[in-house]
Amino acid sequence: MFQCVFSSGVLQPHSTSCLFKHLFYHSATPASQKQPEPIYSKKTEIQRQTVRAHSVKLFVFSALQVARQLLLQQQQQQQVSGLKSPKRNDKQPALQVPVSVAMMTPQVITPQQMQQILQQQVLSPQQLQVLLQQQQALMLQQQLQEFYKKQQEQLQLQLLQQQHAGKQPKEQQQVATQQLAFQQQLLQMQQLQQQHLLSLQRQGLLTIQPGQPALPLQPLAQGMIPTELQQLWKEVTSAHSAEESTGSNHSSLDLTTTCVSSSAPSKTSLIMNPHASTNGQLSVHTPKRESLSHEEHPHSHPLYGHGVCKWPGCEAVCEDFQSFLKHLNSEHALDDRSTAQCRVQMQVVQQLELQLAKDKERLQAMMTHLHVKSTEPKAAPQPLNLVSSVTLSKSASEASPQSLPHTPTTPTAPITPVTQGPSVITTTSMHTVGPIRRRYSDKYNVPISSADIAQNQEFYKNAEVRPPFTYASLIRQAILESPEKQLTLNEIYNWFTRMFAYFRRNAATWKNAVRHNLSLHKCFVRVENVKGAVWTVDEVEFQKRRPQKISGNPSLIKNMQSSHAYCTPLNAALQASMAENSIPLYTTASMGNPTLGNLASAIREELNGAMEHTNSNESDSSPGRSPMQAVHPVHVKEEPLDPEEAEGPLSLVTTANHSPDFDHDRDYEDEPVNEDME
DNA sequence: AGTGCTTTAAACAAGT
DNA sequence: CACTTGTTTAAAGCAC
Numbered sequence: 001m002f003q004c005v006f007s008s009g010v011l012q013p014h015s016t017s018c019l020f021k022h023l024f025y026h027s028a029t030p031a032s033q034k035q036p037e038p039i040y041s042k043k044t045e046i047q048r049q050t051v052r053a054h055s056v057k058l059f060v061f062s063a064l065q066v067a068r069q070l071l072l073q074q075q076q077q078q079q080v081s082g083l084k085s086p087k088r089n090d091k092q093p094a095l096q097v098p099v100s101v102a103m104m105t106p107q108v109i110t111p112q113q114m115q116q117i118l119q120q121q122v123l124s125p126q127q128l129q130v131l132l133q134q135q136q137a138l139m140l141q142q143q144l145q146e147f148y149k150k151q152q153e154q155l156q157l158q159l160l161q162q163q164h165a166g167k168q169p170k171e172q173q174q175v176a177t178q179q180l181a182f183q184q185q186l187l188q189m190q191q192l193q194q195q196h197l198l199s200l201q202r203q204g205l206l207t208i209q210p211g212q213p214a215l216p217l218q219p220l221a222q223g224m225i226p227t228e229l230q231q232l233w234k235e236v237t238s239a240h241s242a243e244e245s246t247g248s249n250h251s252s253l254d255l256t257t258t259c260v261s262s263s264a265p266s267k268t269s270l271i272m273n274p275h276a277s278t279n280g281q282l283s284v285h286t287p288k289r290e291s292l293s294h295e296e297h298p299h300s301h302p303l304y305g306h307g308v309c310k311w312p313g314c315e316a317v318c319e320d321f322q323s324f325l326k327h328l329n330s331e332h333a334l335d336d337r338s339t340a341q342c343r344v345q346m347q348v349v350q351q352l353e354l355q356l357a358k359d360k361e362r363l364q365a366m367m368t369h370l371h372v373k374s375t376e377p378k379a380a381p382q383p384l385n386l387v388s389s390v391t392l393s394k395s396a397s398e399a400s401p402q403s404l405p406h407t408p409t410t411p412t413a414p415i416t417p418v419t420q421g422p423s424v425i426t427t428t429s430m431h432t433v434g435p436i437r438r439r440y441s442d443k444y445n446v447p448i449s450s451a452d453i454a455q456n457q458e459f460y461k462n463a464e465v466r467p468p469f470t471y472a473s474l475i476r477q478a479i480l481e482s483p484e485k486q487l488t489l490n491e492i493y494n495w496f497t498r499m500f501a502y503f504r505r506n507a508a509t510w511k512n513a514v515r516h517n518l519s520l521h522k523c524f525v526r527v528e529n530v531k532g533a534v535w536t537v538d539e540v541e542f543q544k545r546r547p548q549k550i551s552g553n554p555s556l557i558k559n560m561q562s563s564h565a566y567c568t569p570l571n572a573a574l575q576a577s578m579a580e581n582s583i584p585l586y587t588t589a590s591m592g593n594p595t596l597g598n599l600a601s602a603i604r605e606e607l608n609g610a611m612e613h614t615n616s617n618e619s620d621s622s623p624g625r626s627p628m629q630a631v632h633p634v635h636v637k638e639e640p641l642d643p644e645e646a647e648g649p650l651s652l653v654t655t656a657n658h659s660p661d662f663d664h665d666r667d668y669e670d671e672p673v674n675e676d677m678e
Numbered sequence: 679a680g681t682g683c684t685t686t687a688a689a690c691a692a693g694t
Numbered sequence: 695c696a697c698t699t700g701t702t703t704a705a706a707g708c709a710c
C-alpha cells in the first residue's frame with residue numbers, strides 16, 4: 001500500500017529533524033515536484049541554517065499569534081485613560097519609541113525554500129535549540145515592540161489628556177518635557193523586558209519542545225482553514241474572553257492574521273508593522289480600531305466591571321461609569337505608581353503569553369494526534385482509537401495525496417483485532433527502529449533518536465518523507481515488532497509499506513534493497529519454517545556493526561543512548577518523555593509548568609535505574625514469544641554504542657521486550673502490497 | 679588514504 | 695512463463 005522512492009530520480013529528500021518535518025507536514029510536495037537527488041547534495045551550512053531559522057521562526061510565530069488574543073485583552077486592561085480621550089493627537093510620530101531595526105528585518109524565504117531545506121537532513125539539537133531560541137527571541141521581541149508601540153500610544157494619550165486638562169499654553173513645554181521623560185521611561189521598560197527575555201532564555205525557560213509538541217503548530221499555521229482556526233481559537237480563548245465583549249471580533253481578526261502570516265513570507269513585516277496596509281485586519285491592533293470598539297460600547301471598559309475598578313490592585317467601587325472614569329483619571333493617572341503597575345502588568349502579560357503559547361502547543365499536539373489517527377485508514381483495528389469521536393481538519397491526510405491506498409481486493413483485510421492488553425499508543429511500535437542513516441546525522445553529531453521516530457510515526461505513515469533509518473534498522477524493527485520476532489519477506493514488505501508512506505513508491509527498488517540487506521547482514525537470519533522461511537534478527541550480530549558515534553554534548557549522550565535503538569525496553573510514555581528529555585533545552589518545563597521538568601528528571605532517573613537492572617531483566621515476558629526465540633535468543637550485552645563515551649548501565653542492548661501493543665501490526669501482515677502506485 | 683557502512687542496481691538461481 | 699525469494703557482485707557516496 002505504500003510506495004518507496006529509494007531509487008532513481010524521484011528520490012524523496014531525506015527528512016530533517018522531526019520538528020521541521022512536522023512544520024511542513026501539510027505542505028509536502030508531490031513527487032513530481034521533488035528535486036532530484038537532494039539527499040546527497042550538500043547545501044552549504046549557511047543555507048541550511050538560514051532556512052531552518054525561518055522554519056523555526058514560522059513555528060514560533062504561530063505560537064505567538066495564538067497568544068495575541070490574550071495579550072490584547074491584557075493590554076486593554078492597561079489602556080487606562082487613553083481610550084476614552086475625546087481628543088487624539090497626531091503628533092505621535094515624534095514620540096515613537098525607536099526600535100531595533102535589526103530585529104525587524106528578518107530574512108525572508110519562501111515556503112518552498114523552507115520545505116526544500118526541511119527535506120535535507122539536519123541540524124543537531126544544539127543547533128536547533130540555538131536557532132529556536134534566537135528565533136523565538138526575535139518573534140517575542142517583535143511582539144514586544146508592537147506591544148510597546150501600543151503602550152506608548154496609550155500613554156501618550158494619557159499625557160494628552162493631562163495636557164488637555166491643564167490648558168495653559170505655558171504648560172505645553174512642560175508637558176513636552178514630560179513626554180520626553182515618559183518616552184525614556186518606555187525605553188527603559190522595553191529594555192527591561194528584553195533583559196527579562198534574555199534572562200529567561202539563558203535559563204532555558206524560553207524554549208519550546210521538540211518533536212511532538214512542536215508539530216502541532218504547523219498545522220495550525222498552514223494546514224487549517226480559517227474557520228477551523230477560528231473554532232480552535234474560540235475553544236482556547238473562550239475561558240479568557242468570557243467577559244470580553246469584543247473578544248469575538250479580535251478572535252477572528254487574529255486568526256486571519258495568523259493565516260496570512262503563516263502563508264506568506266511577508267508575515268514578519270506584517271507583524272512588525274501593525275499599520276501595514278496589506279491587510280487591513282491587522283489594524284485591529286491600532287489604537288484607533290480599539291477605541292472605535294469601545295466607542296461602540298460606551299459603557300464598557302476593560303478596567304471597569306461590576307461597578308468595580310479593575311485596575312490591578314485597585315478594586316475601587318465606582319457606582320457608575322462616569323464615576324469610574326473620574327476615578328480612573330484621578331487615581332490612575334500617569335505617575336510612578338501607575339507606570340510601575342503597568343510594568344508589572346506587562347510582565348504578567350508576557351508570562352501569560354508564553355503560557356498560552358505552550359498550552360496551545362499542547363492542545364494542537366493533542367488535536368494533531370487525534371486527527372492523524374482519524375485519517376489513518378488502518379486506525380480502525382488500532383487500540384485507543386480516539387478519533388471516531390473527533391473530527392478535525394483534513395489537512396494531515398492531504399499531506400499525502402496518494403496515502404494508503406485501500407486494498408479492497410484483499411481477502412485478509414485488516415480484521416485481526418488487538419489481542420493482548422490495553423495498548424498504549426501506536427507510537428510505541430517505532431521506538432526501537434535503530435540507527436539512523438549516519439550520513440545525514442553524524443554530520444551534526446546528534447542523531448535523530450528513535451523517540452523522534454516514535455513521536456513522528458504518524459508523520460511517516462502519511463507523509464512521503466524518507467525515514468532517516470537504514471534498511472537494516474527498519475528490517476530489524478519490523479521483525480522485532482512482530483509477536484514472534486520473525487517475519488517472512490512479504491511481511492517485512494508489508495511492514496515497510498504500512499509504516500512509511502515513503503515506501504509506497506518504487507517498490508522494486510526498496511524491496512530489492514530489503515532483500516539485499518537481509519542477505520548481506522549476518523544479523524538477519526533466515527529460518528526455515530513449516531510454511532516457508534522467516535527472517536529473524538540476531539541481536540549480537542546487529543550490535544556488532546560499527547557503533548554510531550554520538551559526540552557533542554555529553555549530557556545528551558546518555559539520553560541519546562537511552563532513547564536510541566539499542567535501548568528497546570521502554571514503554572511509549574517513557575519514550576515520548578525521553579524525547580523531551582533528550583534535548584532538555586527544548587523543553588518549556590519551567591515555564592508555568594514546573595512539573596514537566598520534574599517529570600523529565602524523574603523519567604531520566606527511572607530510565608537509568610531501569611538500565612542498571614537490565615542485565616538481570618533480559619528475559620522479557622512477551623507473551624507472543626515464539627519458539628524462534630530459542631533459536632535466536634535475545635542477547636544482552638554491555639557493548640557500548642560508543643566505546644569512548646558509553647557508560648555501562650546505559651549501554652544496554654536491545655532486548656526482545658516486545659510489547660503486546662505491537663500486535664496490531666499483525667493485522668495487516670497478510671495484506672498484499674498494493675503497488676499500483678509505481 | 680583506507681576502511682566500513684549503506685544504498686542502489688543488477689545478474690543469477692531456485693522455487694512457486 | 696511470470697513472479698517471488700534469495701544470493702551475490704559492483705559501484706558510489708559518506709563517515710570515521
